[in-house]
Amino acid sequence: MNHRLTIAIDGPAAAGKSTIAKRLAKKLNYTYVDTGAMYRALTYKCLQKNVDLHREEEVISMLHQTKIELKQADDTQEVFVDGKNVSDVIRTQNVSNHVSIVAQIKEVRKEMVELQRQMATEGGVVMDGRDIATNVLPNADIKVFMVASVSERARRRLEDLKEKGEHPNLLELEKEIARRDKMDSERKIDPLKKAEDAVEIDSTHLTIDEVVKKILKLVDERIG
Numbered sequence: 001m002n003h004r005l006t007i008a009i010d011g012p013a014a015a016g017k018s019t020i021a022k023r024l025a026k027k028l029n030y031t032y033v034d035t036g037a038m039y040r041a042l043t044y045k046c047l048q049k050n051v052d053l054h055r056e057e058e059v060i061s062m063l064h065q066t067k068i069e070l071k072q073a074d075d076t077q078e079v080f081v082d083g084k085n086v087s088d089v090i091r092t093q094n095v096s097n098h099v100s101i102v103a104q105i106k107e108v109r110k111e112m113v114e115l116q117r118q119m120a121t122e123g124g125v126v127m128d129g130r131d132i133a134t135n136v137l138p139n140a141d142i143k144v145f146m147v148a149s150v151s152e153r154a155r156r157r158l159e160d161l162k163e164k165g166e167h168p169n170l171l172e173l174e175k176e177i178a179r180r181d182k183m184d185s186e187r188k189i190d191p192l193k194k195a196e197d198a199v200e201i202d203s204t205h206l207t208i209d210e211v212v213k214k215i216l217k218l219v220d221e222r223i224g
């Protein structure tokens, strides 16, 4: 019997989704798909090309001239824009500050969602994002909605960025995270929202291992 499940992990910015999704995928030998990276990749290209992000037709035109690819690397996923590996540069604060503007454009979402669905057709996938359980994979076998307090999320993001040599201010990070959540939750198309049948996990006081364990338990229950 084929037990290769599809696992959807949604939640607000910096809630630890990608760390958890990566660990899970590794443990289960599944493919990890970071959908945020696709929106970030297009945002990065637009910023590079000085596209005015508030002019939708310009962003859409850039979308049509851009090749975005996700490739599985050992423990992670790598992102390529027009053949160039942009996995690191799409995580800068500048991209984070602008990505929600790009992600609210209907045509952009339509193309990204199509690609995301293609990647999940065979099962054996852990996909993280904002609208995976509600829109991309409404029939996912397991749906998790991860939350954590804004201050804890900002603290974790600060640690991540420090490791990469960026030194943003904690208060600024809190503001950026809160602003992004607001835009992502209030946008008209496929907003960030907990699916009715998703299991909510608050990771504010949990370690990565504890969260992974909880989800593996859901997997065991599902497989029987």
Ligand code: C5P
Binding pocket: 013, 014, 035, 036, 037, 039, 040, 099, 100, 101, 103, 128, 129, 130, 131, 132, 180, 184
């Ligand atoms: O997950 P990450 O923080 O990298 O996502 C970056 C941005 O991409 C989000 O703030 C959101 O605007 C957008 N996004 C989205 N739908 C997804 C994943 C990400 O709109 N499924």
